[in-house]
Amino acid sequence: MPRILITRTGLITAAGAGVDPVLAAMEAGRSHIPSGVGTGAGAGPAGAAPAAPAADGTQSPQHRRTPWPTATLDPADTPWPGGKLWDNAKKYANTAAFGAVAAAVQAMAGAEPVTGDTAIASGVVMAVGCSGSDELNEAMARIAVAAQTDPRPLPKLLYDEVPDFSYIRGIPSQIGQFVAIATGFRGSNVAVYGEGGAGGLGALAQASRLLRSGELDRVIVVGVAPPLSTTMLVAYDREDRLGTAAVPGAGPFDAGRSGAFPGQAAVALLLEREDVVPVFGADAVPVELVSCESRCTPERSGAFAAAAGAALSRHGAVPDVWWAHGSGSTATDAEECAVLGALAAGAHVTSSKGTLGTAFECGGLVDVALAAESLRRGQTPPVGLLVKPDPDLGDLEFVVGTARPAASARTALVTAASHGAKAATAGAAVLWGGAL
């Protein structure tokens, strides 16, 4: 069976556009999560200018503080393409669509849109949840107030007052259609998300199956963690406490951690079967996706064990580097380390979540992009906001403070979990960065 290669990546995070600024921030010990209490969604890093409103106006700068510090995207990094087609499509695009299209365009930069049989052999897999459309935003709240006195029956009031694009633009696979337009990929399009998402690794596993089966030659996997409504953040906090102060010592695996910090992101990974790679030229240095699996069990610990066990069994080796889910959640970090410590014994352990926050629907995909590049560079960056590793997490090789040389590292394990104990889903991917 031909190998599956990751040949192109696009990444947009609070650190900026691309992989480089993220790794630079991690290596410099610079977190992009605002440090203070009450500097939540919409705010930039501490001391930075406030973020501008998102492209579709979902968030406005005066409404940017929640109890949970959030690493946010700069809307300038998620431009919407120009031209009549894109102008017409724009009203159906929410913030997640802006991120998805921008990440896909970045990944495919320099490549001509595919056509003909190549287009039909190329597909899209999305990792993005339902946005709730306009149901949760400010416009809906105002309509709710109006409904108290408006004489019109409720369906008629909503028919008249809710914008006609609102329902469609909340659909995950609708965003995938935009990615299909941007890339020319017409094979198929599906979203994999929610309880089964595992931070996007569910989508990556799905893409892998499309390629392994021979149904498609290439798949672009696009994940987006858009701004979350306050209601959603409250719900997430109930599921598993979110962090409230992103200060040194509050990061993943730290003895002082107290919860995950939300982070926005958009990421695109182009997967191609080895035998079709030349379609896009040789400007990318590919990394092999050896395996990707997701599993759900009644308890999350079992999910970590089942997913990582299945992924590593295809590879048959101990990883050199482990990009852990490592969100800073008190419970999840403990469960993850307890289960995976033995499987990744001796590996450098790092996490991007102390630098970028947790991109709920696509954190695993973000880490795959970062892990691929760190394998190429032969260096493992440290964990943001990690000062004193929690001794209860076991004797693991956490990368603290400064980057660790890893010139001989060839194999990376990436793990991710859906948020909250309810979901009880975990994913694991194994990358090979050695000679192909």
Add this chain to the structure above:
Amino acid sequence: MNPSISDLDDDEIVITGMGVVTPIGASVADFWEANLQGRSGLRYEDRMDLSQLPCGWVAGIIPDAMKDEVRERSGAEGRSWGDTLMHDALDQALTDARLTSAPARAAALVWARVWPGPSGSFPQDYAPHLQLQAERYQAVGTDPAAVAEYLADRPMPPELTDVSEFQAEVAARIGTPVLGTRLEATCSGGLRAIAEAARLLRLGDADVALVTASVSRSTPYVLSQYGQLMALSRWKGEDPAHASTPFDARRSGMVINESAGALVIETAAHARSRGVGRFHAVIGGWGLAVGTGHVTAPDVTEVERVIRTAIDRSGLTPDDIDTVNAHGTSTKLNDVTEAGALRRVFGDRLSEIDVCAVKSLTGHGSAASGVVETVAAALTLTHDVVPPVATTTEPDPKCGVKTSLTPVERPVRTVLKSSFGFGGQYASMVFRKAAGAPGR
């Protein structure tokens, strides 16, 4: 009589269990009987005032007594109605498949639960939901910190985050880790889920796969939004059953419904290994596509492409297809587009091919429709009878497909099933019998 599994090669993918909850039946037997009798599950939606909408006054609603029955069987505290529907359909399918012991390896679970929005599934809950929104807005505005504080101790409905314990509950129910995929592909999602499950089996990643999908979202918000799209039926006549008339000249739009379906599929070898002697249908090939031309309008070229791909990957030719289980939404554009694609594929033979359209009786169940209608497709193979399209009394010559007001008894070796959706979603799949069917 269900065919014997001994006639199959080891690697054939077979449906061994089925379950449904629909407006016309909450068991496979009742659902099939209603299909053959042409008994409609459509009624005027009287749970909210739709009188001022330009369309969409009829819905496929699960009767209250049936809802109570389903809740009694499959409800649980804190469980959403959408999850309850999936649990019920899946339990039926697992029982039908006699899957009583845990599979040796992880079981695949592919599901599509259509999110009804944070208010949940029922129209009567929407006004209180908006009332809470209004109270919150008037109390604290939209400042996130104030909203967070306001919500801190307030209850939240299970549908709020669109994340549930469904997958973990299924893992506990069957006693093995679940290789789970929750997918969304608009109204083609159910058929796509079956394709994903079959692919998992063909790759050897699992021995058995469970597929389920549910929808229940007849709320003021959803009705108003579909109304804006002018996608809903404008039928105002005496009998609401005639609101959904696929391929009929009078058709005026779709009727949304609440429903769920579930399947157990596995390799023939696995089914035999656990003593299963009978099955419902063999899954042949499928075709999937994403169109990039329009957000909502179907494209005849893409429909043709997925149909041809499904037939080709089944090892068949168009001449081998005996009957069509259509997407058939009853919208002006879908039906004429689907019919146009069928004519491109089958040519003049289309006028001889019996076409059924389950949505004529149930309404449109979005992603659930692909699974529910696959149950009908499998039963068509099992019983050698094509269900009627009982409401299509004036077939549209522009569509030119052959529908019948009564069941058509005839040998059926193969069924072509299609589902399409907004966002350029297209899916087709071929199901076939074992012995005597072409393509193997």
